[in-house]
Amino acid sequence: MKKRVTLSFPRHSVQMPVTYRLAKDFNVAANIIRAQVAPNQMGTLVLELLGDIDEIHEALEWMRSQEINVSIASGSIEIDENRCVDCGLCTGVCPTQALTLDPETFRLQFARSRCIVCEQCIPTCPVQAISTNL
Incomplete structure (x- = not known):
């Protein structure tokens, strides 16, 4: 399954290796479409996620638990x-x-x-x- 998401990072989460964790912990491939991330500032990342629907759901829940705002594209x-x-x-x-x-x-x-x-x-x-x- 493919899903496009926009992630908004608070300052304290910008340094977190999110795409690495998605691949390693959830077996979800993350294709970076657009990135605006700078140290000690808010960041935005647009990703195309590819993987099993349950693994993508778990990954989205984990990101939300890390105070990362997750917006799923529906348009x-x-x-x-x-x-x-x-x-x-x-x-x-x-x-x-x-x-x-x-x-x-x-x-x-x-x-x-x-x-x-x-x-x-x-x-x-x-x-x-x-x-x-x-």
Whole structure:
């Protein structure tokens, strides 16, 4: 099972090796999508978790017990085809290649099944054609 989560760390938890503990203690693979973590400051980490549903649930409970705020993504990316100009800027930041340009037509292609809703494409779009549907 795959699950995308956003973790918000308080200052005292920033130094904790969370991704290591997820793999070692819970057998959950953690793909880091976005990270904003600095010593002695609050931190934010967007992860794609991959593993057995029960192990992911246990890992989420452990993180909450460590005072890490866990937010589970439930939305999806939406592309307004009337606004999109097929510039391809979003394809360069998409970590899963859910956004690509068709090599023949140069039109934007969106593979929804590959999208992990990391939202990196949203601020990249110059015409604001990409948004989330929560």
